[in-house]
Amino acid sequence: MTTSSLRLRAGLVSIVLLAAFLGIWHLAVRSTAPVATMSPEYAKLMGLTATQGKSAMPGPFDVGVKLWEHLKRPFYDNGPNDKGLGIQLGYSIARVGAGYLLAVLVAIPLGFLIGMSPLLSQALDPFIQVLKPISPLAWMPLALYTIKDSSISAIFVIFICSIWPMLLNTVFGVASVRKEWINVARTLEVGTIRRAFTVILPAAAPTILTGMRISIGIAWLVIVAAEMLVGGTGIGYFVWNEWNNLSITNVIIAILLIGIVGMLLDQILARFTRMVTFPE
Amino acid sequence: MTEKFISIEGIAKRYPGAGGATTTVFENLWLSMARGEFCCVIGHSGCGKTTVLNILAGLDAPSEGAVIVDGQAISGTSLDRAVIFQSHALLPWRTVLGNVAYAVSSKWRRWDRAKVKAHAQTFIDLVGLTGSEHKRPSELSGGMKQRVGIARALSITPKMMLMDEPFSALDALTRGTLQDEVRRICLETGQTAFMITHDVDEAIYLADKIFLMTNGPGAVLAEVVENPLPRDRGRTDLHRHPLYYALRNHIIDFLVMRSKTFAAETPGHDPRNVPVVHIGKPGLTVASGGDDQRQAWIPGSSPGLTA
Numbered sequence: 241m242t243t244s245s246l247r248l249r250a251g252l253v254s255i256v257l258l259a260a261f262l263g264i265w266h267l268a269v270r271s272t273a274p275v276a277t278m279s280p281e282y283a284k285l286m287g288l289t290a291t292q293g294k295s296a297m298p299g300p301f302d303v304g305v306k307l308w309e310h311l312k313r314p315f316y317d318n319g320p321n322d323k324g325l326g327i328q329l330g331y332s333i334a335r336v337g338a339g340y341l342l343a344v345l346v347a348i349p350l351g352f353l354i355g356m357s358p359l360l361s362q363a364l365d366p367f368i369q370v371l372k373p374i375s376p377l378a379w380m381p382l383a384l385y386t387i388k389d390s391s392i393s394a395i396f397v398i399f400i401c402s403i404w405p406m407l408l409n410t411v412f413g414v415a416s417v418r419k420e421w422i423n424v425a426r427t428l429e430v431g432t433i434r435r436a437f438t439v440i441l442p443a444a445a446p447t448i449l450t451g452m453r454i455s456i457g458i459a460w461l462v463i464v465a466a467e468m469l470v471g472g473t474g475i476g477y478f479v480w481n482e483w484n485n486l487s488i489t490n491v492i493i494a495i496l497l498i499g500i501v502g503m504l505l506d507q508i509l510a511r512f513t514r515m516v517t518f519p520e
Numbered sequence: 521m522t523e524k525f526i527s528i529e530g531i532a533k534r535y536p537g538a539g540g541a542t543t544t545v546f547e548n549l550w551l552s553m554a555r556g557e558f559c560c561v562i563g564h565s566g567c568g569k570t571t572v573l574n575i576l577a578g579l580d581a582p583s584e585g586a587v588i589v590d591g592q593a594i595s596g597t598s599l600d601r602a603v604i605f606q607s608h609a610l611l612p613w614r615t616v617l618g619n620v621a622y623a624v625s626s627k628w629r630r631w632d633r634a635k636v637k638a639h640a641q642t643f644i645d646l647v648g649l650t651g652s653e654h655k656r657p658s659e660l661s662g663g664m665k666q667r668v669g670i671a672r673a674l675s676i677t678p679k680m681m682l683m684d685e686p687f688s689a690l691d692a693l694t695r696g697t698l699q700d701e702v703r704r705i706c707l708e709t710g711q712t713a714f715m716i717t718h719d720v721d722e723a724i725y726l727a728d729k730i731f732l733m734t735n736g737p738g739a740v741l742a743e744v745v746e747n748p749l750p751r752d753r754g755r756t757d758l759h760r761h762p763l764y765y766a767l768r769n770h771i772i773d774f775l776v777m778r779s780k781t782f783a784a785e786t787p788g789h790d791p792r793n794v795p796v797v798h799i800g801k802p803g804l805t806v807a808s809g810g811d812d813q814r815q816a817w818i819p820g821s822s823p824g825l826t827a
Contacts, residue, residue: 420609423579426597428626428676438622442613518613519658 262300269295298489306489307496321481323473325493329501331473335391335466336459336505339398343455347403348448351410352436355444361411368407376401376462380469390470394463401462402455409451413444445516453509460502475501524588525555525712526576526680530792531585533571545571546739547584548791551731558706558713560723562771563733564779569716570684576714577603577682590679599627602673604683608665610657610672617653620644620672627676643675644668647701663694667701674705680712688718699725700755707751720771724749725758732774734782740789742782745770745797763800770799 298306314326354360376397383393417440425435467476475494482490532547545568553559561569574580576587578597586593589600610619620640625631631639644653647667657665666686673681686702687695703726706713717723723730730745748763758764783789 418609420605420607421611423603423605424609424611426579427577427599427601427603428623429597429599430626439611442611516613519656520612 266299266301269297269299296488298492302489303492307493310493320472323478325475325478325497328473328475328478329497332463332467332475333501335394335474336398336456336463339395340402340456340459342395342399343403343406343459344452346399347406347451348410351407351448352414352440354407355411355414356436356440361415368404372404372408377465377469380466390472394466394470394474397466398459398463402459405454405458406448406451409454410444410448413447413451414440416447417443442516442518446513446518449509449513449516453506453513456505456509457502460498460505464498524552525557525590526553526714527588528552528572528576529586529588531572531575531582531587533568533575533580534583544738545736546733549585549741550792550794551741553712553714553729555712556710557728558703558711558715558726559729559731560715560717560727561731561733562717562720562723562775563739564735564775567733567736567739567779569733573603573682573684573714573716577601579603599676600679602676602678602681604666604669604673604681604686606685606688608657608662608669610665610668612657615654615656616644616649616660616668617641619657619668620675623672624675640671640675643671646674646705647671661694662690663698666690666698670698670702670705674709678711680714681706683713683715685716685718687722695719695722696755702726720768720775723771724764724767725753725755730771732771732779734779738783740783740791741794742774742778742786742789743795743797745799748799767799770797 310325314324316322316324317327354364379397379400380393383396384390387393387396421439421443422435425439430438463474464476464479467474468480471477471480475498479491479494479498482494528549528551531549533545534542534547535545537543549572551572561572563569571580575582576594578594578601588594589598594601611622614622617637617640620643621636624636624640628636628639641653644650647670649664649667649671652660652664657668660668666689669686683702687698690698699722702713705711713726715723715726724747728747728751730747731741732743732745733739734742745767748767749758749761753761778785
């Protein structure tokens with residue numbers, strides 16, 4: 241009863257805050273500048289900003305109308321510089337997915353090995369400590385030079401940025417499995433492989449999934465920057481392209497969509513984390 | 521009983537200490553148990569009780585010496601020796617049935633799912649958890665969790681059970697019930713059991729033999745006390761037995777006073793021939809070395825013995 245009313249009240253406050261934000265935005269971008277008189281030819285070149293004193297920043301209604309246009313036709317393709325937002329987001333998600341899955345395939349088995357072996361753990365520690373803080377975009381030139389394919393380079397950048405949180409969390413999760421659970425497996429003469437799958441993996445799964453959740457967030461942050469550099473397709477390229485077109489409306493729409501997709505990716509991983517979490 | 525089912529022969533445990541020195545928890549420890557015997561170890565914290573149990577379980581290796589079970593020196597853990605952990609150590613992501621079935625399928629790897637389930641269910645019923653098979657450990661009370669631990673240990677039909685203060689985390693009522701259960705099960709199945717406890721009454725109720733250990737570091741097995749109470753003793757009339765208080769006083773006197781001073785006061789203590797104390801009987805026999813090495817026991821050297 242109290243929780244439902246709390247949710248209701250919180251929802252109401254959210255809506256009020258949104259309305260206030262949209263209202264302030266609308267008021268802030270109203271026509272304010274003086275209207276200059278000029279020849280019609282010149283006025284055509286200058287656009288509404290000069291002729292009607294309209295702010296260069298679009299208001300919420302402009303964005304809403306444009307967004308509706310995009311949502312109606314998300315998958316159109318009019319050539320390299322004019323594709324639907326659905327297609328652009330699809331490219332970005334596909335790149336993130338590919339780089340991220342590669343990172344999962346490397347980080348989790350490797351993390352398992354490192355976590356189970358104190359020798360490997362100490363031997364690899366300096367490498368991980370040095371590689372971890374490198375900005376993923378710093379790898380871009382090296383990737384472009386060696387791979388010679390901009391699209392695969394972007395995937396590599398996603399791979400390299402999402403591997404660290406997963407690797408470190410897997411190592412930590414595996415290394416900190418409770419001794420008593422390991423002892424249970426030992427007294428039952430459970431072999432190493434079976435122990436890894438029936439005791440260590442379930443015990444470390446919540447920590448591993450937390451690492452995977454951090455990684456997907458970082459990967460989605462990085463893909464926008466990587467696509468701005470690489471160009472061609474993707475939501476990051478779309479943002480940069482629309483900036484070059486001076487379409488602030490489209491840039492705002494892209495920002496909104498990047499946020500929503502990032503939230504959805506995070507929610508998916510959060511759901512997986514809840515599935516493997518066990519109450520003690 | 522002359523048959524040595526379990527024989528601990530001169531084991532020691534040492535840890536490297538600070539500055540190259542070694543800390544000796546215990547050394548030259550000899551101890552034997554017959555098949556079907558229930559033995560309790562009592563001693564203060566830090567005397568190495570848990571280490572002895574871990575060595576018996578194969579979870580820990582002795583720095584010296586050997587442990588022989590059923591005629592074979594042990595190396596590592598074995599399904600023949602089941603452990604009931606103090607903290608129950610259930611796998612929280614598995615149900616009650618899942619936890620027991622995990623042990624069952626570890627012992628009989630070729631059994632199909634139905635057979636494993638049926639076997640696990642038998643032992644869940646045995647410890648009185650019928651109806652809670654599909655609950656997770658987090659939904660169980662402390663006593664129920666430990667019942668699952670007992671069912672898991674029994675389900676692999678071990679040759680012996682090792683218990684490290686299994687009931688110390690439970691409330692008094694639950695502890696009593698579980699002691700009854702463990703006693704019933706061990707008598708019915710003829711289990712050999714080795715239990716660590718801090719609870720003198722628990723030891724008197726459950727044990728056939730009580731091992732008294734002195735304080736560590738450098739702990740020794742001081743005495744083996746034979747329990748004079750009948751094997752079919754009941755919880756309710758236990759304290760009416762004429763030898764009950766003599767036994768209890770002897771153990772408590774040891775824990776309160778003699779466990780600290782034993783090493784200093786008994787310079788001729790032979791760890792291979794630990795004195796066996798028969799409460800209420802004159803004379804003192806010597807364990808391990810056989811019955812030929814009887815020693816005279818001087819009444820009065822240990823208060824409470826001559827009840």
